Amino acid sequence: GKVTGSVTVAAGGALWISGGTIGGSLSSTGALGITLCSAKVTGAVTVTGTSGPVAMGGPGCTSDTLSGSVSITGNTGGTSFENNHVTGSLTISGNSGGLTVSGDTVTGSTTVTSNTGGVAFTTNTVSGSLTITNNTGGFTYSGNTIHGSVTNSGNS
Numbered sequence: 001g002k003v004t005g006s007v008t009v010a011a012g013g014a015l016w017i018s019g020g021t022i023g024g025s026l027s028s029t030g031a032l033g034i035t036l037c038s039a040k041v042t043g044a045v046t047v048t049g050t051s052g053p054v055a056m057g058g059p060g061c062t063s064d065t066l067s068g069s070v071s072i073t074g075n076t077g078g079t080s081f082e083n084n085h086v087t088g089s090l091t092i093s094g095n096s097g098g099l100t101v102s103g104d105t106v107t108g109s110t111t112v113t114s115n116t117g118g119v120a121f122t123t124n125t126v127s128g129s130l131t132i133t134n135n136t137g138g139f140t141y142s143g144n145t146i147h148g149s150v151t152n153s154g155n156s
Contacts, residue, residue, distance in 0.1 A: 001020045001021075002020065002021045002023070003020070003021070003022050003023060003024070004023045004024070005023060005024045006022070006024030006025040006026070006027070006043060007022050007024070007025075007026050007027075008027050008028070009026075009027070009028035009029075009031045009034065010029075010030075010031075011029060011030030011031065011049075012030065012031070012032060013028075013031050013032065014031055014032040014033045014034070014052070015028065015031065015033075015034050015035070016033075016035045016037075017035070017036050017037065017039040018035075018037045018038060018039070018061075019037070019038045019039070020039055020040075021039070021040045021041075021042075022039070022040070022041045022042065022043070023042050023043075024042065024043045025041070025043030025044045025045070025046070025068065026041050026043070026044075026045045026046070026047075027044075027045075027046045027047075028046070028047045028048065028050065029048045029049050030048075030049045030050070030051075031047070031049075031050045031051075031052075032050070032051055032052045033050060033051075033052035033053050033054070033055075033077065034047050034050055034053075034054045034055070034056075035053070035054075035055045035056075036055070036056045036057065036064050037055075037057070037058070037060070037061035037064070038061045038062045038063070038064065039064045039065075040064070040065045040066075040067075041064070041065070041066050041067065041068070042067045042068070043067070043068045044068040044069045044070070044071075044088070045066055045068065045069075045070045045071070045072075046070075046071045047071070047072045047073075047075060048071070048072075048073050048074050048075070049073075049074050049075065049076075050075040050076070050077060051075075051076055051077055052077040053077045053078050053079070053080070053097075054072060054075050054077065054078070054079045054080070054081075054095075055079075055080045056072075056080065056081050056082070056084055057080075057081065057082040057083040057084045057103075057104075058080050058082040058083065059082075061082075061083065062083075063083045063084055063085050064083075064084040064085070065084075065085050065087075066084055066085065066086045066087070066088075067087045067088070068087065068088045069088040069089045069090075069091075069108070070086050070088065070089070070090045070091070071091045071092075072091070072092045072093075072095065073091065073092070073093050073094050073095065074093075074094045074095065075095045075096075075097070076095070076096050076097055077097050078097035078098045078099075078117070079092065079095045079097070079098070079099045079100070079115075080099075080100045081099075081100065081101045081102075081104060082100060082101070082102045082103050082104065083102070083103040083104065084104045084105075085104075085105050086104065086105070086106040086107065086108070087107050087108075088106075088107065088108045089106075089108035089109045089110070089111075089128070090104075090106045090108065090109075090110045090111070091110075091111045092111070092112045092113075092115065093111065093112070093113045093114050093115065094113075094114050094115065095115045095116075095117075096115070096116045096117050097116075097117045098117040098118045098119075098137070099112070099115045099117070099118070099119045099120070099135070100120045101119075101120070101121045101122075101124060102120065102121075102122045102123055102124065103122075103123050103124065104124045104125070105124070105125045106124070106125070106126045106127065106128070107127045107128070108127070108128045109126075109128035109129045109130070109131075109148065110124075110126045110128065110129075110130045110131070110132075111130075111131045111132075112130075112131070112132045112133075112135065113131065113132070113133045113134055113135065114133075114134045114135065115135045115136075116135070116136050116137050117137045118137040118138035118139070119132075119135040119137070119138070119139050119140070119155065120139075120140040121140065121141050121144065122140060122141070122142050122143050122144065123142075123143040123144065124144045124145075125144070125145045125146075125147075126144070126145070126146045126147065126148065127147045127148065128147070128148045129146075129148035129149045129150070129151075130144075130146045130148065130149075130150045130151070130152070131150075131151045132150075132151070132152050132155065133151060133152070133153050133154045133155065134153075134154040134155065135154075135155045135156075136155070136156050137156075138156075139155040139156060141155070
């Protein structure tokens, strides 16, 4: 499907997009779950306070194309951000339940901070700076290509 404007997911709602397009921003606060698979979003993506899983890209999906900044914060059901193309900055912070960031291409800066439950940051390409700090519960960092400065500290 195709939506020509922005999409807002209300508290208690959920969103699953497979092969669809949002011609504006995507925002969610307090959702039960968010899944993007082979999706295209032409505005900013903001996902905050989701109690279930947040899955953007991953096995069985072609790349999501996210043409704006992406902010994934304060979610508690685990977060998977895999094989996405982001035009803009990427911020993933304060999430619990585990975090996988893998195979992504980000044209702006990337910040991954204060996530709990384990963090795997692997095989990503970041054109801007990378700040990856204070993540706990297990930490894997390998195979990344970073074109800007890197701050990687306090992860365990």
